[in-house]
Amino acid sequence: MADLRVYYDDAALAHVPPNGEAELPWTGKLAVREPHPDRRERVENVAAILRTELGAYTMWPAVTPATRSQIERVHDPDYVAEIEAWSAAGGGRLTPETGGNAGTYRAATVAAGGALAAAEQAVDAGLPEIPYALVRPSGHHAQSDRADGFCFFNNVAVAAAHLLATDRAERVAVLDWDVHHANGTQEIFYDREDVLVISLHNDHDSWSAETHPQACDRSERGVGDGTGYTVNVPLPAGTGNDGYRYAMQELVDPVLDAYGPDALLVSAGQDPGVVDPLGRNAVTKDGFEFLGRRARELAAEHADGALAVVQEGGYHLTHLAYATLGVVEGALGVDTGVEDPFAWIDGDAASARDAIDEAIAAHADHWPLE
Secondary structure, eight states: OOSEEEEOOTHHHHOOOOOBBTTBOOOSOSSSOBOOSSOTHHHHHHHHHHHHHHGGGEEOOOOOOOOHHHHTTTSOHHHHHHHHHHHHTTOEESSSSOEEOTTHHHHHHHHHHHHHHHHHHHHHHOTTOEEEEOOSSOOTTOBTTBOBTTBSSOHHHHHHHHHHHTTSOSOEEEEEOSSSOOHHHHHHTTTOSSEEEEEEEESOOOSBTTTBOOOOSTTOOOOGGGTTOEEEEEEOTTOHHHHHHHHIIIIIHHHHHHHOOSEEEEEEOOTTBTTOTTOOOOBOHHHHHHHHHHHHHHHHHHSTTOEEEEEOOOOOHHHHHHHHHHHHHHHHTOOOOOOOTTOOOOOOHHHHHHHHHHHHHHHTTTSOOO
C-alpha cells in the first residue's frame, strides 16, 4: 500500500497571475515583461518528480473544493464573496504583488480543499501514511479579510479549523518553514490557544501596511487567550541546513512537546532553498530531507502520529522540485539517491544560532526553553 497521498488537482494550473516585473506591476521601463513568480510550472515540476522518483509509494486521490462554510470558518464571508466576484469578472491585480484571473477562485477553493483533505487523512489514518497537499495558490499570507503575498484563502488555516470543528482535534500545531512570515495564519489564530503557530522565516519587515500589517518579529506573540501561542523565529539570510537543524532541536521540539497537539500541519514552503529568487536562506535538498524527517518524528512523538504537509512557496522552478522531493523523502523515510544540483553555497550557522538564541530568550517565559 502506498504511504504517500498527494492531494493535487489540475485546477491549480488555471490560476494565472499577471506578468510584470517579477511579482510587481509593469512600469514600462524594461524591454521584457517577466512572468509572475507563482507560475503553474512550479507544481507541474513537483508532481513530475514525485511520479518519476516516488511513483511506487504514491496515490493521487481526487480533491473536492472546500465549501463556502468551510472557508468561512477562518475568512470573512464578505471577503470570500469579493474574491469570487473578482475572479468571475476576470481577475487582475488585487495588490501590487497578488493577482489572478477567472480560474483563481476555483483554484483557491480546490487548494483549501486539498489541505483540508490532507489534514483529515492525517488524523484518520496516522503514520506511516503521509498526506501531502500539492496546492496552488498558496495560503499562509491570506488573512481573515484580505489577500496578501500571492495568497487568497489560507489553506492550512482552513484545514486546522476543520479538524477542530469536526472534533478530530482539540489542539492543532502549525509549523511553517516558508522563508516568508506566516502572517496570515498568525492573524487568524492570534487570540486562540487551540492553534499553535510556529513560523521559521527570514528576518524581513512588512511589505505593505495595508495588506501585511504584521511586523513579523518576536514581539508578536498572541493576545488574550492566544498569548504565547504565536512563536515567531526570524532567521538571517543564509541560515543554511545547520541553522534550521538548530532551530528545530532547540526551539520547535520543546515547544511542541509542551503543547501536545493532536495534529501537526506543516506549511511547507521550499523558498528557503539555496537558489530561490525570493529568499535565499541556503537550504539544500539535504536540509529539506532533514525537515521532512524531523516533522515526521515530531508528529510521532508529540501529535499522536498525525502529520499533514501543505505546499506553500518556492519559486525556483527547478530547485523547488528537488527541495520538495527532499521534504517528502524525509517524511517517508525513503532515500531516492537524487542529489541537489544546486548545493554549492554553505550556510552561516553562527549567525543563525545567534538569531535563534534571541528567539529562545523571547519565548522562554511561556515555553520550557533554555
